[in-house]
Amino acid sequence: MTDISTAQPIDAASAPTSGQRIRAGTQVYMYISLIIVAAIVVVPLISTALGGFKTLGELRGNPFGLPTEWQWSNYTDIIISKRYWLQMSNSLIIALLTVFLTLTFGAMAAFCFAHIRFFGTDYLVNYFLIGLMFPAATAILPLYIRIRDLGLIDTYWGVVLPQVAFGMGMSIMLFRNYFRNLPSELFDAAFVDGCGYMRFFWHITLPLSRPIIATVGIISFVSSWNSYIVPLIMLNSESRYPWPLGIMIYRGEFSTEWQLVLAFITLTILPTIIAFFLAQKHIIAGLTAGAVKS
């Protein structure tokens, strides 16, 4: 005891100075490291955006710096073009339909799994979890043939339905875990008052589930907005292409004019970046927590 109490003042006396010195030193080192990494992340993005304002000749000599003469027309030509807005609205329609169905079907099924015991519940839950184990690409050819036989090739539904189906495992998993953790007193009280399952779902479960609806909604929106392989296989007409397919087509058409391709990329990722900065807290939490839990 006495050893410690005599030792402590010495520690306390020496600790602050050495501690502070180290801390100041490490802080500088930390900031330098963080800034370097941040630069590696941001420089390609900023150069892309700036490259869209240059001429091809200037891009060749000066890919990093500010343009000497800002070529606004690169951007304005795309903004006033029909294809840009068409692709954006195609992506939006597909994403909204995907989100709506993923939420509705997922929440409904998960509600059954969370609250109702019936023959084979566990088997059925595991059945849906199979969907989490492999990507849509594994079955893409039979999926294409199925969609073709259903007459849905080159329609929004031909993209939406497979996306919803492959999102079902994640959606059911997240909803079920959340529903099960709602206080069971609510359930007991509601049923003593004669509330049935349907009314319970509408009036109690759903209003209490906003956080998980947001999580599942964000995950399915982002993955649909960014999706490439399913639309690539299912759509033929350029008029129905979502923007990731649009980028590839645009690049194919203007392969000799990088400055236009850069302007096009910038404009297509702009909505994502704006949405990310506006709702960063929800998006980061949704995408990471969702991934970990499922």
Place this chain on the structure above:
Amino acid sequence: MSANAIPSGNTLVVARRRKRSLANSKWPVLILFLPPALLLFTVLVILPMGEAAWYSFYNWNGYGSPTQWVGWRNYQLIFRNSAFTQALINNGLIVLASLCVQVPLALWLATMISSRIRGALFFRLIFFLPYVLADVAAGMIWRFVYDGDFGLVAGISHFIGVEPPFWLADRDLAMYAILGVIVWKYFGFHMMLFIAGLQAIDKSVLEAADIDGATGFQKFRLVTLPLLGSTVRLSVFFAVVGSLQLFDMIMPLTGGGPSNSTQTMVTFLYNFGVTRMQVGFGSAVGVVLFVICVTLAFSYKRVFMRND
């Protein structure tokens, strides 16, 4: 007298009746709520996977019905195909890059950001940004970066006065260039996993280490790192799963070329099955991929994540 006794009996009866009516009312809910998900999932996920197994024994171009039975030939062709071997190697390289570069980088950044320095939120935001971008857009941006004529690599090369390399056109370098893009795109996500893992560590353990006189590095190596074991395993698991799905990013960068040096499992499936409409062969690739995915998911969960 008896009227006094009845209420308790009555409520019991009522409760029992309610319970029974609840048990009866569960069927309409099940009949209404389960089929949409069940039907969609069965028809568009499970059946296609089963059909893939069936088609994989045929030589079929997708029209009419499959008639030309070829037995295991499609599978033999896959494993004899050098592009497929390259795809397997590349998928392994991606996992290796995740283990050797991505996990250490993510962990290092996470410890810095968790130390509550100023601007931590800002850096977190910037580092996570590539993760929300579409793979296609990220691939296209990096195609520009790596471009030897107009890209940033060209700019840097001219600055230091060397001939710019064409990384994506060089079959020995292209895959490493792509690994760089993968780390760029996904390290922020893994960093978030580690930040969450660090937050879950009991602060009193670290304080105890402080009192025992542990240095910063000792604390990290002997206390923090062992406690982050489950996060490391989770992070590697995501890298494995992600590598098996990688397709969107490869297409704008190289499309699997030059001479198949950057194929992954899925680009191989696309280039050799879908574009040539070789339904049998492509389905066989899908089945191989499925078996790999499921085996890995099960064995990884059983072996490494048993206690998590």
